[in-house]
Amino acid sequence: MTPSIGRIVHVTIGGSCKGAMVAHVWSGQTINVGGFDQNGQPFARTSVPQGEGEGNWHWPERVEEGRPATPDEIAKASQP
Numbered sequence: 718m719t720p721s722i723g724r725i726v727h728v729t730i731g732g733s734c735k736g737a738m739v740a741h742v743w744s745g746q747t748i749n750v751g752g753f754d755q756n757g758q759p760f761a762r763t764s765v766p767q768g769e770g771e772g773n774w775h776w777p778e779r780v781e782e783g784r785p786a787t788p789d790e791i792a793k794a795s796q797p
């Protein structure tokens with residue numbers, strides 16, 4: 718799925734997911750975001766690549782009835 722301005726994504730910072738909104742889309746899957754840390758403090762990141770690692774963005778994991786998403790579900794949600 719292609720990111721677009723205004724959508725909510727996760728950015729991995731300090732080893733955990735932080736919610737952020739897409740502020741700009743570069744070519745491909747690279748984006749700028751503005752988000753909030755676990756204390757609600759705002760942060761901004763530019764030229765963030767898609768991925769699961771530190772400093773990357775990904776689509777929010779799906780949670781059903783309190784069950785965390787499986788790796789397969791996360792991978793499927795990340796596909797274009």
Ligand SMILES: [Zn+2]
Pocket residue numbers: 727728734735775776777778
């Ligand atoms: Zn996440």
